[in-house]
Amino acid sequence: MSYMLPHLHNGWQVDQAILSEEDRVIVIRFGHDWDPTCMKMDEVLYSIAEKVLQCPSVKNFAMYELYDPCTVMFFFRNKHIMIDLGTGNNNKINWTMEDKQEMIDIVETVYRGARKGRGLVVSPKDYSTKYRY
């Protein structure tokens, strides 16, 4: 379903997208449209969002350590919002979120935290056990 979502093709576009919004959370999925993990993720994202930006292949976006097939990150007013998911990596979600409602909850938490000026929010659900077996 990735064709339903706006695409960003290079790092500059990503930066512009992040800069362009004043009071909304930017959710960016880094990855390739053909990647099965990304496909599942896109399905969820599309179903919940009027707007999610995705970035298929920005190889040179070095600072975000994009080693995983699919990475979802949150930004608010040009600030990377970290989220404590219980996995040890607070920077991003690098797996597929299968449940729609869970994703909604996470985005909502991110929004609330970011509005209060927090840089790190705590996810409503702990993903450590679920993701690793």
Place this chain on the structure above:
Amino acid sequence: SFKAASGGTGGAAVGAPAMPLASPLMGGLNKKKKPFLGMSAPLGYVPGLGRGATGFTTRSDIGPARDANDPVDDRHAPPGKRTVGDQMKKNQEDDDEDLNDTNYDEFNGYAGSLFSSGPYEKDDEEADAIYAALDKRMDERRKERRELREKEEIEKYRMERPKIQQQFSDLKRKLAEVTEDEWLSIPEVGDARNKRQRNPRHEKLTPVPDSFFAKHLQTGEKNTSVDPLQGQFGGLATSFPGGLNTPYPGGMTPEAGELDMRKIGQARNTLMDMRLSQVSDSVSGQTVVDPKGYLTDLNSMIPTHGGDISDIKKARLLLKSVRETNPHHPPAWIASARLEEVTGKLQVARNLIMKGTEMCPKSEDVWLEAARLQPGDTAKAVVAQAVRHLPQSVRIYISAAELETDIRAKKRPYLYGLLVSFELEEPEDARIMLSRAVECCPTSVELWLALARLETYENARRVLNKARENIPTDRHIWITAAKLEEANGNTQMVEKIIDRAITSLRANGVEINREQWVQDAEECDKAGSVATCQAVIRAVIGIGIEEEDCKHTWMEDADSCVAHGALECARAIYAHALQVFPSKKSVWLRASYFEKNHGTRESLEALLQRAVAHCPKAEVLWLMGAKSKWLAGDVPAARSILALAFQANPNSEEIWLAAVKLESENNEYERARRLLAKARSSAPTARVFMKSVRLEWVLGNIDAAQELCTEALRHYEDFPKLWMMRGQIEEQSENIDKAREAYNQGVRLWALEKMPYYNLKMQNLILLESVRLEYRAGLKNISNTLMAKALQECPNSGILWAEAVFLEARPQRKTKSVDALKKCEHDPHVLLAVAKLFWSERKVTKAREWFLRTVKIEPDLGDAWAFFCKFELQHGTEEQQREVKKRCENAEPRHGELWCAESKHILNWQKNIAEILVLVASKIKNTF
């Protein structure tokens, strides 16, 4: 609800699709095309860097996610530390001995020196020198060839990529041909932009005026009107701002009419008022909102992190209105204080809760909260206040106990609370409770005493006995027992109890502390238990004092008792002292002065009777007795006392004269005359003669007076007063020559003998008189110089200084008075002069102050009293005038220039002090 991702602005426009296939969701909405979609990045763009983002490191095994040139997180780092690379370099420098594998090289070993931490010794230096020499040699070996090669390489490189400077070198050569003038006439570039472009203006933002909204509402669709009586505040709150933001949402009832912004504001206020009044009037039965529940809501609203400022503000506002609408509602105050406490404004919280305690003094919770919020000592004060307001609150006592740190102190609040609760009970119940309490807590003296207070006499005795068995070391029980006996009329038991107390306390190893016992005695005195007080004093007063200190210590004790107002104590102490020292005149004197000041006339006379019995030689005691009788109007009794005094001291001049005075004051002149004749024969002293002369003189028998005077002068020709009298008598009968002769003779005789002793005082007076003489003659200059000289000769003479102050012109008087005060600050004349100065400046309060000071420092100075009296007559109230007269009578002044002129005048010989005072005061002219 999915508010988060869309930012909560409702159905706002969303960005355009990046691809031709648009999402159906976005289709129908107003599109704002994102301009960057589909565009390519600028050349050499580093993603993230453009918006100042920094990366992060989560997986250190892969290596840092940052490039060496990336900026560090600290945006204001000093130069040289601004990139990640710099920081890493610095880290490496920091740890010199980094023996990591990455630092190891197969050939060279570790990068740094392995031994850099050791001391640098001489052999190290030598080795370094050898290495350096080797390096130098190796360097020189192929130096020429190497340099040549480097040069060639550079040239080759320059050929390929010439420097800009070299590119223009051919053009620059022509610059040599440019003349000086041409060079100077090259035009300036200038700024081609116009003024507006050069000075960009800041963007201006102006709020949209209400008229704008109103116009648009008229032209377009209408919003719902706002009805304040509708009471649908929820609807109001949501519909209206939403309508303004997204201008014309559909589905609303169109309605004609204007939108009045002012009315909207009013409506909101009305709604808030309605809501709050609904909250407050829970009595009227119309409440929809339960105040308690409302406050609980407010409580739950208090944010724990102090994060959301708007929440706090809202809570603060709501609590404020609750406080104002219903100030006697304790939870409102508590909630407000807690809110401030949570937000960290502790002082504000304290102020609030203290105000709360004022508004709701009967609320235990408010007091407890106040005690909790206040620090240490203040908390104790708060609890003390709380106890006053709510003596029955158990929780307050508990919190008071918690505030105390050591165990003994902790007990006190409980005990106090217990006692208070007993007092509040019916006596019968309290008695039962207390008897149980003493069973549980037999070592508490307070409980025993409280129980004894409540019991009947018989039972109280029993209780106290029991208490004594339980606490054999406390004196209070004994003293209470003594008081009990006294109150029930067994005065003879009191003494016995106190004696037994001392012996039993001693037996139990208690040290008898005299001061404490005396204090107890004073308390007994204040409580009205005179017998107990006396018994205690008798028993204790001699304990722990050396023989020779006795008198001294007792007198001091008596004085301190008087100062504390415990008169019975003092009396008891004097009585004991008199028993021990019956023949000491000084003790009798002190005791009688005490009685005179604090006792009744009867007690004084009784005491004096005993006194003269023990010390018949003490004339003062006799005289005091006589005077006391005389003042009471009992002249015959006074006479009989004086007769007894004659028997005891047959030739005492004092007693003779006292008797004469008594008679003459009571107009018994014949008796007085006879007495004086007798005195002249038995005790022919100068004073007796003088008094005789004076009596005749004042009675108008000039001849007799002169006769007596001559006779007296035969005996005492060096007594100056006699000569003076003689002179005055002659003066009065207008024999000036004779008078002068008398004075001359007197001066001659007196000067021969006493001159050397009176030198200084004489000098002062002579100087003063010379100054006055000149002043009277109108020669102010001379009088001033004379005064200056006089002050140089006698710089410590108060009279001179006082005169000098008023010799000055008005503006200089103040400085002069300061000088005078500096030189002789304890001289009554100077103080009087200062008082007069203030008086002349109409500074009434200050003048009064200084007058009081003067009469305090020298109550014998009649002039001061006279001036004071005059002052009060002019400026004081009737009360103050009376006070001055009374004090003057008590002081009985006898000296002073003006005073003596009046008091010694023969016409005023029978006048009392108050009359003389008025007389002198009326003679004073305030011309300063």
